[in-house]
Amino acid sequence: MNFASKQIAAQPxxxxxxxxxxEIVDRVGWLDxxxxxxxxxxxxxxxxGESSSVHMAVLEEREPRLxxxxxxxxxxxxPSVGQLHPPASxxxxxxxxxxxxxxxxxxxxxxxxxxxxxxVRHPCxxxxxxxxxxxxxxxxxxxxxxxxxxxxxxxxxxxxxxxHFRFSANGETVVRLEERFGFVHKxxxxxxxxxxxxRAARLAARxxxxxxxxxxxxxxQAIEAAFDVNxxxxxxxxxxxxxxxxxxxxxxxxxxxxxxxxxxxxxxxQCGIVRERILREAARCFGHRLxxxxxxxxxxxxxxxxxxxAALFTLIEWIELMTPRLIALFGDTTSLQDRTVGTxxxxxxxxxxxxxxGYVGRASGRTFDARKAMGYAPYPQLTFEIGAxxxxxxxxxxxxxxxxxKASLRIVRQILDEAPQGPIIxxxxxxxxxxxxxxxxxxxxxxxxxxxxxxRADGVVQRCHLRDPSWFQWPxxxxxxxxxxxxxxxxxxxxxxxxxxxxxx
Amino acid sequence: xxxxxxxxLLRRALTEQAPIPNPTSIAELGYTLERTAxxxxxxxxxxxxxxxxxxxxxxxxxxxxxxxxYDLERFGLRFVASPRxxxxxxxxxxxxxxxREALERTYAATPDPKxxxxxxxxxFDGGVYCESYxxxxxxxxxxxxxxxxxxxxxxxxxxxxGLIAFVETMS
Ligand code: SF4
Numbered sequence: 001m002n003f004a005s006k007q008i009a010a011q012p013x014x015x016x017x018x019x020x021x022x023e024i025v026d027r028v029g030w031l032d033x034x035x036x037x038x039x040x041x042x043x044x045x046x047x048x049g050e051s052s053s054v055h056m057a058v059l060e061e062r063e064p065r066l067x068x069x070x071x072x073x074x075x076x077x078x079p080s081v082g083q084l085h086p087p088a089s090x091x092x093x094x095x096x097x098x099x100x101x102x103x104x105x106x107x108x109x110x111x112x113x114x115x116x117x118x119x120v121r122h123p124c125x126x127x128x129x130x131x132x133x134x135x136x137x138x139x140x141x142x143x144x145x146x147x148x149x150x151x152x153x154x155x156x157x158x159x160x161x162x163x164h165f166r167f168s169a170n171g172e173t174v175v176r177l178e179e180r181f182g183f184v185h186k187x188x189x190x191x192x193x194x195x196x197x198x199r200a201a202r203l204a205a206r207x208x209x210x211x212x213x214x215x216x217x218x219x220x221q222a223i224e225a226a227f228d229v230n231x232x233x234x235x236x237x238x239x240x241x242x243x244x245x246x247x248x249x250x251x252x253x254x255x256x257x258x259x260x261x262x263x264x265x266x267x268x269x270q271c272g273i274v275r276e277r278i279l280r281e282a283a284r285c286f287g288h289r290l291x292x293x294x295x296x297x298x299x300x301x302x303x304x305x306x307x308x309x310a311a312l313f314t315l316i317e318w319i320e321l322m323t324p325r326l327i328a329l330f331g332d333t334t335s336l337q338d339r340t341v342g343t344x345x346x347x348x349x350x351x352x353x354x355x356x357x358g359y360v361g362r363a364s365g366r367t368f369d370a371r372k373a374m375g376y377a378p379y380p381q382l383t384f385e386i387g388a389x390x391x392x393x394x395x396x397x398x399x400x401x402x403x404x405x406k407a408s409l410r411i412v413r414q415i416l417d418e419a420p421q422g423p424i425i426x427x428x429x430x431x432x433x434x435x436x437x438x439x440x441x442x443x444x445x446x447x448x449x450x451x452x453x454x455x456r457a458d459g460v461v462q463r464c465h466l467r468d469p470s471w472f473q474w475p476x477x478x479x480x481x482x483x484x485x486x487x488x489x490x491x492x493x494x495x496x497x498x499x500x501x502x503x504x505x
Numbered sequence: 506x507x508x509x510x511x512x513x514l515l516r517r518a519l520t521e522q523a524p525i526p527n528p529t530s531i532a533e534l535g536y537t538l539e540r541t542a543x544x545x546x547x548x549x550x551x552x553x554x555x556x557x558x559x560x561x562x563x564x565x566x567x568x569x570x571x572x573x574x575y576d577l578e579r580f581g582l583r584f585v586a587s588p589r590x591x592x593x594x595x596x597x598x599x600x601x602x603x604x605r606e607a608l609e610r611t612y613a614a615t616p617d618p619k620x621x622x623x624x625x626x627x628x629f630d631g632g633v634y635c636e637s638y639x640x641x642x643x644x645x646x647x648x649x650x651x652x653x654x655x656x657x658x659x660x661x662x663x664x665x666x667g668l669i670a671f672v673e674t675m676s
Contacts, residue, residue, distance in 0.1 A: 155588075161564065184601055185603055209562025253568075
């Protein structure tokens with residue numbers, strides 16, 4: 001592979017995307033990128049479409065650096081990346097459903113988000129009216145004498161999001177799991193197109209409710225990159241504070257829920273208390289338990305009052321006291337170990353191939369963390385360790401989450417100690433002249449969230465692409481459950497806790 | 506483990522007290538709820554939660570109702586796994602077109618008498634997603650709704666209050 005020649009082949013295109021310029025490639029260049037992904041020289045961060053072009057964001061392996069490449073495809077099709085690199089496949093199916101652009105030689109041509117019920121085909125690009133049909137979908141076959149199928153969902157037994165799982169099992173042992181999603185598809189791409197920046201920010205905050213802070217942060221950073229807005233230092237600290245509180249609340253909630261699925265309700269109850277206290281403190285400090293709509297392009301919309309700093313310190317001290325006890329309870333309880341160790345294994349190779357972020361990737365040896373790799377403020381000023389494990393099982397994913405809890409506690413302490421005073425939002429105005437593009441990659445609790453957007457000269461969003469970490473985690477759940485018993489599925493699923501809403505968009 | 510059990514004996518309960526003489530408090534409302542629910546439905550009210558396209562924010566707060574602070578079950582209210590066991594469907598989300606049939610079928614599977622409570626701004630009118638090609642919008646466009654609990658998402662206290670108001674108006 002000759003990197004130098006490709007660099008020359010790729011030309012920056014107007015409007016320039018910031019902070020990573022978008023490069024135009026031809027079909028050969030596009031396939032070169034796909035090949036380098038397949039060889040593991042690069043990692044796929046996202047793949048998305050527009051009216052007559054497709055874009056791909058990749059991570060350069062050698063010098064953590066992001067690149068965005070574009071292929072114009074006025075004839076409505078592009079060479080499939082998925083044929084060489086399977087993680088692209090679902091994204092290509094989604095592009096076809098929403099934008100009508102076809103991936104040539106794609107390994108899987110079935111629709112993905114489109115269940116035939118919208119009344120339109122490719123709604124985001126020259127929509128074509130159709131009659132809503134009934135939903136028929138060809139699941140992959142799993143054949144053999146003793147095999148039987150177990151369909152589950154979209155409505156599940158618990159208070160969880162809707163999706164469909166098709167298990168092929170041999171007795172109790174899962175031979176294949178096939179996921180089918182799109183049930184919570186809300187048409188966010190199309191709602192974004194033509195929205196004002198304020199409305200778009202509200203939409204971004206509601207892509208996945210448990211990651212509302214992270215999505216607002218990613219969206220705001222992309223806008224700030226596009227318009228070259230300097231966020232005041234205090235605002236960056238408050239953003240990180242919210243992001244870490246969100247991470248803490250989710251990790252405690254999830255650890256509790258995982259243990260609950262292993263019939264250990266005591267952990268669930270204890271973790272639920274910690275989560276509730278965090279949310280109450282968040283509501284007191286920022287006026288919303290989930291901190292929705294508190295981060296805006298330019299900064300944050302609420303300041304942290306001095307009296308709340310003390311309350312947050314008290315909260316952190318209490319969590320610091322609780323955490324070792326919860327760790328001991330988890331680590332010393334053989335009935336938990338019995339269920340979690342060795343269950344739902346994800347190999348290192350698979351985690352790397354899928355560029356799998358968050359605790360799922362980190363529990364399988366992939367240590368990417370956008371806070372470190374992208375180095376957005378204020379993280380370079382803070383000291384913290386990223387969790388890592390190699391076990392790849394449910395147990396490892398819980399331990400990585402405990403590591404992340406410790407790191408977040410440390411970060412919150414530093415923020416409370418060191419956050420500078422000053423303004424919390426930068427005044428900025430839309431330049432009236434030209435179209436702008438921006439992108440961002442931030443670390444949500446579940447993994448890295450990617451945003452790319454283009455703002456038209458009249459100040460409205462032309463296209464905003466938001467990529468949830470779940471896109472690259474859901475496929476690994478299919479792999480993780482293989483050869484486990486059906487009854488261990490809830491446990492595995494909780495240990496991943498992928499987003500449905502963020503994925504279906 | 507022993508430590509936890511021992512602490513459990515020594516510490517005061519987290520669950521927020523029921524009989525506080527403040528008419529707006531969760532606890533007092535909870536008491537009314539308990540009494541009315543028992544009159545109407547005997548021992549308990551079974552709730553089946555249906556996510557019909559939510560962003561999951563509403564679910565997080567519905568989950569919180571079961572934590573030690575709110576402890577929904579002390580009021581005789583509990584979440585059940587199947588619509589066949591439910592008296593009430595608690596529905597969230599701007600009902601996506603891809604979930605519409607699932608919601609209709611869940612409703613049909615719930616035995617009479619049954620009630621629907623729509624939770625969140627999305628369930629009220631589609632919220633931020635109301636103009637989407639992919640959403641039906643309000644839950645009331647798909648199944649009859651007896652009560653809306655607004656908020657994005659409504660916090661657990663608001664949810665509790667709503668549930669209480671619901672039980673009171675059932676008569
Ligand atoms: S009301 Fe708000 S929190 Fe609830 S589903 Fe809608 S956007 Fe999410």
